[in-house]
Amino acid sequence: MDVKRPNPALWLWYAVGGKLPDRYREWVLHDATVPTWLVRHVIRRIVFLAPILALLYLVLAVWLDFDLMIVLVGLGLGVYTGMYYSLIFSTHSVDSRVTRHGYPDQYASQVRKALKQAERERYNARWRNGGAPSL
Structure with missing residues (x-):
């Protein structure tokens, strides 16, 4: 799929929840429907959490001089909790991100489901229904 990718500044805006210009609509759908969509989602969440974690570290460990181990454990639990709810x-x-860019509600899930079904049918046609493998 040949789609126009956003530049790094626009991608950062997108990663923290911003809406991209309409010329990137196809890329947003691609981003939400590729097989690695969940990995991409996790990366966006990490980018969102990183400045918050850095600020908390600076305040707690540097400015307030809390015990470093307590700060790191607290930040780790914060990352765990944030990622847990993000994945849920x-x-x-x-x-919602795809809908915000002009597609129908739950369109990305429907596209992912259709792609998975098509892949399953290709697999079954080749390996389950007597299709001969090519060499």
Whole structure:
């Protein structure tokens, strides 16, 4: 799929929840429907959490001089909790992102489901229904 990718500044805006210009609509759908969509979602969440974690570290460990181990454990638990809830709601979050860019509600989930079904049918046609493998 040949789609126009956003530049790094626009991608950062997109990663923290911003809406991209309409010329990137196809890329947003591509981003939400490729087989690695969940990895991309996790990367966006890490980019979102990184400045918050850095600020908390600076305030707690540097400015208030808390014990470093306590700060790191607290930040680690914060990352765990943030990623846990992000993954629970990942499908809804990605569908909402696609809807914000002009596609119908739950369109990304429907596209992913159709792509998975097509892949399953290709696999079954080749390996389950007597298709001979090519050499």
